[in-house]
Amino acid sequence: xxxxxxxxxxxxxxxxxxxxxxxxxxxxxxxxxxxxxxxxxxxxxxxxxxxxxxxxxxxxxxxxxxxxxxxxxxxxxxxxxxxxxxxxxxxxxxxxxxxxxxxxxx
Amino acid sequence: xxxxxxxxxxxxxxxxxxxxxxxxxxxxxxxxxxxxxxxxxxxxxxxxxxxxxxxxxxxxxxxxxxxxxxxxxxxxxxxxxxxxxxxxxxxxxxxxxxxxxxxxxxxxxxxxxxxxxxxxxxxxxxxxxxxxxxxxxxxxxxx
Numbered sequence: 742x743x744x745x746x747x748x749x750x751x752x753x754x755x756x757x758x759x760x761x762x763x764x765x766x767x768x769x770x771x772x773x774x775x776x777x778x779x780x781x782x783x784x785x786x787x788x789x790x791x792x793x794x795x796x797x798x799x800x801x802x803x804x805x806x807x808x809x810x811x812x813x814x815x816x817x818x819x820x821x822x823x824x825x826x827x828x829x830x831x832x833x834x835x836x837x838x839x840x841x842x843x844x845x846x847x
Numbered sequence: 848x849x850x851x852x853x854x855x856x857x858x859x860x861x862x863x864x865x866x867x868x869x870x871x872x873x874x875x876x877x878x879x880x881x882x883x884x885x886x887x888x889x890x891x892x893x894x895x896x897x898x899x900x901x902x903x904x905x906x907x908x909x910x911x912x913x914x915x916x917x918x919x920x921x922x923x924x925x926x927x928x929x930x931x932x933x934x935x936x937x938x939x940x941x942x943x944x945x946x947x948x949x950x951x952x953x954x955x956x957x958x959x960x961x962x963x964x965x966x967x968x969x970x971x972x973x974x975x976x977x978x979x980x981x982x983x984x985x986x987x988x989x990x
Contacts, residue, residue, distance in 0.1 A: 762863065762866075764862050764891065765859045765862060765895050766860065766862055766863070797884070797887075798888075799862075799888060799891055799892065799895065799955075800888075800892055800895075800954035800957075800958050801955075803954055804954060827880070827881055828880055828884035829884075831881050831884065831885065832884070832888060832958070835958065835962070835988065836954055836957070836958065
């Protein structure tokens with residue numbers, strides 16, 4: 742899985758693009774990268790993950806997203822998923838994550 | 848009738864191989880990409896549990912995944928050298944799973960229950976186990 746930092750005109754929002762598959766093998770990498778980026782950008786209030794090229798999500802990936810919500814919320818930082826593919830959206834929906842954060846379809 | 852097998856070591860490095868195996872053989876049989884993904888996720892969750900928890904990511908431990916398609920009924924068998932775990936010893940609702948979560952994952956069994964029509968496990972001679980899941984391909988799971 743690849744994580745790309747996208748250009749943003751808003752200094753309080755961090756835009757990232759995810760490419761590939763988020764599973765038990767790759768989920769820890771996303772979590773480490775989010776934590777590293779948070780340290781590099783201490784003023785951000787929103788993280789937007791563009792998921793147009795995220796083709797697979799397992800429970801381990803969903804668990805990382807949930808952990809991120811739990812860690813970010815007390816700091817006043819929100820997490821949002823954009824352009825989620827139908828297959829990935831279905832899994833997020835089954836787990837109830839679409840009720841915990843803004844998630845938009847591709 | 849489809850009848851295929853994959854043998855793999857207990858390593859998360861093999862999860863992409865398992866997904867590729869499942870999708871390669873089932874894509875011609877499953878018209879919906881969402882349903883194909885649901886089956887793939889359920890199988891990967893089962894395999895990941897055995898890899899991570901049953902076999903402590905020891906790649907020398909060998910597991911076997913069998914797919915059998917009879918009509919529109921898919922039978923999935925996972926032969927695991929580790930003893931079986933209790934499939935019913937997990938909370939039924941994802942909100943309960945969320946409480947106390949301090950590591951990646953934790954939703955696997957819940958997802959399997961939602962995505963698969965039937966699952967059971969039996970202990971084999973020597974202490975190993977075989978998990979059996981059934982999915983009717985006419986049945987797409989929805990929230």
